[in-house]
Amino acid sequence: MITPILLCGGSGTRLWPLSRKSYPKQFVPLVGDRTLFQASAERLSGSAFDRPLVLTNNDFRFIVTEQLSEIGIDPGAVLIEPEGRNTAPAILAAALYLEQSNPDALMLIAPSDHVIPDPEAFRAAVEKGTEAARNGQIVTFGITPTHGETGYGYLELSEAPGDSAIALKRFVEKPDAARAEEMVASGMYLWNAGIFLFSVGTILNAFRTLAPELVPPVAQSVAEAKSDLGFLRLAPEPWSGAGDISIDYAIMERSDGLSVVPFSAGWSDLGGWDAVWRESAQDARGVATSGTATAIDCENTLLRSEDDRVELVGLGLRNVITVATPDAVLVADASRAQDVKLAVAALKAKSAKQATMFPKDHRPWGWFESLVVGNRFQVKRIHVHPGAALSLQSHHHRSEHWIVVEGTARVTIDEEVRLVTENQSVYIPLGAVHRMENPGKVPMVLIEVQTGSYLGEDDILRYEDIYART
Known part of the structure; x- marks a missing residue:
């Protein structure tokens, strides 16, 4: 074999x-x-x-x-x-x-x-x-x-x-x-x-x-x-x-x-957006669209919207590549597809986080994304896979409010363990030792509201972690 x-x-x-x-x-x-x-x-x-x-x-x-x-x-x-x-x-x-x-x-x-x-x-x-x-x-x-x-x-x-x-x-x-x-x-x-x-x-x-x-x-x-x-x-x-x-x-x-x-049966290393355009389904004018993208009087053009909240519309475009994500948009002449790395270098030079990081952050237990970030507060959507658990942790600078919108969460706050179901919420005080788990067989989704003087991901003190990150 x-x-x-x-x-x-x-x-x-x-x-x-x-x-x-x-x-x-x-x-x-x-x-x-x-x-x-x-x-x-x-x-x-x-x-x-x-x-x-x-x-x-x-x-x-x-x-x-x-x-x-x-x-x-x-x-x-x-x-x-x-x-x-x-x-x-x-x-x-x-x-x-x-x-x-x-x-x-x-x-x-x-x-x-x-x-x-x-x-x-x-x-x-x-x-x-x-x-x-x-x-x-x-x-x-x-x-x-x-x-x-x-x-x-x-x-x-x-x-x-x-x-x-x-x-x-x-x-x-x-x-x-x-x-x-x-x-x-x-x-x-x-x-x-x-x-x-x-x-x-x-x-x-x-x-x-x-x-x-x-x-x-x-x-x-x-x-x-x-x-x-x-x-x-x-x-x-x-x-x-x-x-x-x-x-x-x-x-x-x-x-x-x-x-x-x-x-000779077809191959591509997808080394650029021009290759993605060639591999995508196109209409009679060479236009390929995906997601919530609409093309009007366009030719030989790729339009991709990667977020249902972003309506991408191309009007009168010729030989253009446009890709929209929740936090960044690329618009390029198709002949410059191999130069997209120059855009990444420019963003790195100005320390833009979009150069390397997504708003959706994948973790071993699932993923989270920031919905709103303001002065002393942040709102996240957190998706936890069935059977998965976040680490037992505490924070020095923030408190949290969790609202379950899908599934059921098993929540630990200091010595208390309880189940929190859809439309229920729970408050995590500053410094409390806490953990969320998904004991069910369907994904668990919650909205987390953080408030405090510092909201960075490095403000986490882990005590136990099934993924060995302590």
């Missing part, structure tokens, strides 16, 4: 404002009802696949397990990287982990933020590469290009692509526009999708031969990893000694005898 290795620790900026550092694009339903991460996990499931191995960071660990649970997938393991070191150390850690339990496994390395509309076709392509992988080859998957894209690296083939794995001649860096058109016209180049298939033994031998300096720190980090609430935390000290390098630079571009499986 093939073990999918899902990489989901990145935090892209080219899909701002919907993708931000605190909640990047792989966890967002950009195309369809599933998030990109969920679609990736479903695509790599079935009789040919073992349970997935996920590599992510500390901030996303509960998002990963929650989104997998929503689609009924139980991961084989979730490895927590202490810090981002690019794809080579992450893949090496996965291989070393699998070597302990399943040294003969085939590993399918898959970024979790790609769109592949035809999962069956992709699984068939994977099957074409398994024999070569079992025979000790590194197999990569090349995408048949549809245009001269300058945002992708390319794979030069040793022979014309057919219906099976063929030898790779070399990797080609991202070209300029003229060179990209030449390569596509030749028919001897494929886009590099960053998807790889190989056995545990093959990739470990490659690391020991081509990037031996990575092996000791990563191996020590895996050996000293600690289990925490079902996650496996790689040891931070040795991990910090691993180089920050991609699998392409560390291994692939220096390896001989790589094979390529061509894939």
Whole structure:
């Protein structure tokens, strides 16, 4: 069986404002009802696949397990990287982990933020590469290009692509526009999708031969990893000694005898809003809308409203991208889609929280969002998953008033524990030790009104926490 290795620790900026550092694009339903991460996990499931191995960071660990649970997938393991070191150390850690339990496994390395509309076709392509992988080859998957894209690296083939794995001649860096058109016209180049298939033994031998300096720190980090609430935390000290390098630079571009499986059934890494527009349903004039968005006399335009309270209207637009969220709006010429990162940099320079943070803050127990913030008060909506509980805590600078609007809350205030149902409320005095829990089988939603001299999230003293955050 093939073990999918899902990489989901990145935090892209080219899909701002919907993708931000605190909640990047792989966890967002950009195309369809599933998030990109969920679609990736479903695509790599079935009789040919073992349970997935996920590599992510500390901030996303509960998002990963929650989104997998929503689609009924139980991961084989979730490895927590202490810090981002690019794809080579992450893949090496996965291989070393699998070597302990399943040294003969085939590993399918898959970024979790790609769109592949035809999962069956992709699984068939994977099957074409398994024999070569079992025979000790590194197999990569090349995408048949549809245009001269300058945002992708390319794979030069040793022979014309057919219906099976063929030898790779070399990797080609991202070209300029003229060179990209030449390569596509030749028919001897494929886009590099960053998807790889190989056995545990093959990739470990490659690391020991081509990037031996990575092996000791990563191996020590895996050996000293600690289990925490079902996650496996790689040891931070040795991990910090691993180089920050991609699998392409560390291994692939220096390896001989790589094979390529061509894939032409549709693929996108959604590297910008122009790619999202191409993957979205469009009308006869090339207009794609979603949410509460309305287009009037527009052409080749993307209009997305991500909040039911925001009516987004485009009038007479041509080649424009507009994305509205509750706290930020992007309006861009479609030809500048790759420059959205400049907007993020500008916002960071002015210390705007919208550069990296969402108004909706995801936590292991659910999420909350700020509805109103004023002088000495704040109003939040809090959503608690069934069976979940916030930490037992107190505050130095604020009191709170909770009004349950959906479900039932079990509330602890000092020594008292009570149930609070819909349309009931409870007051939490300043300094009181308190906790809210959802004992039911449906989500619990409440409105929290905070008042006090300081309302920051760091004014929390935790005494007990089922998520080990004390």
